[in-house]
Amino acid sequence: MIRLALLAVLAAALSMSPGVSYAASPGVVGTEGNLSREAEPRADGIRHTDTKAMISALTSLNANTYVYPMAGDNVQWEDLREEFLSAAAKAGIDVWVMVYAPSQSTCCVSRPYRHDYVTWAREIATLSRSHPNLKGWTVDDFALDLATFTPAYVGQMQAAARAVNPALKFVPTVYYSQFTDAFITQHVPLLDGVIFPYRDSPHRDTSWTWNLSYEIDRLAERLPGTDIYVMPYAHPLSHAAQKPTVAYVETVTRTAMRHLREGDIAGIIQYKLPLLEREAQWTRPATDNLARTGDGRLSFVVQDRTVTKAGTWCGAIRTVRPASGATRYTVSFWHRDNRGSSSPAGYHKKQLLLNDRLVWQQDVTADPDGEWRKATVDLTSKLAGATSARLQWRLYELKGVSNYFVDVSVDDIALTGLQMSDPGVEDAGTWTPGLSRKGGPVYCSPQVYHQNYGADLGARIARWYAGG
16 A cells, blocks of 8 residues: 655645645545436437536546446446546546446346456456556445355456556455455455445444544554555445435545545545436435424434344533523423334433433333423532533433334423533534444434535535545
């Protein structure tokens, strides 16, 4: 892996020189998928890849790399060869090709070469000889199909590509839990890098970001000399309870950018970042906004088909300060969940803690499903003489579960005699630093709704990709 530390030092030194402007090479910054077709068919009756719109969107994103998916009919391969690569080269954009693994046959088969990956390797390498900006290719969900992608077969794939273009990179998609000792020993030496999708392994979630640095550091340690490309989920992850928010994707990207600058990884590739207004994920429906008022709420989740243990929890901590001259201190908040009296009690508890001591709790089955209720807690006697205090809203597992989905909301916090910023949970950045959890897959996060998801997220990612 190319280390960027020296370049960063040089960039800093030159930036302090009068009249000199310099930025270190950012590495790979780009996105994968969401390839759009033109709105109307051409004379041949086919809606071709909308190359012009795609290149314009990628340029606005400040992306230097696009992972072009081979899905659907043969036209995407033809459009790649005849139009997209040349247009991307003029825009200074490198291209990788993504083909689907056999396990994805129920949804996606890459054409024209389908599951003949030796032919894919040879044909992509051949195309790269006439289009130097075609830098590499990947197989999505590669490590789910190791019965197909045996070391011997990967060796054949690489031999076919290198016989044509030794510089072409093969960088398959591999999830964190799939980096077993056997995989690292047998497969990694055959690869030119790996795309690593972040989803809070061993769990499956797109709200919790705190494990990313640990997972990057661990992979960098276990894969010395291997280029690692972090993939944030900008598109909903299957079987995850919540869609990724603007704040979530930005946080993952910002953390990954730091590791990129420090040389721990070789790049960042968003998974299906919305690029065009006509895409289904460009906007979010109003039904995605589960706040009581405004756009934000605190969310506490245990997903379905998820095993928890008694004593695990996730909480959001905020510091409050008594107002000058106040003699009475209370906290009120609205809460709701998706459970009711027909659900089994004694498993999930909604709680409020003051300085780590429980001051309020309620079972998720106590109120009707989906109904907002107000709770008020008098803290006067507990805060006498205090100059500050910590409030923590959390979801606590009284007993472990194996398949008991719950989503608890907290919103519209009101304080008497106490001061706290953003009581309406409208700014994810205010609440995220105070998140903590213990023991496993109980998630908590500020969920702030963005109707214009694609535009809002794209603008933030563009700033990070530009070095902002």
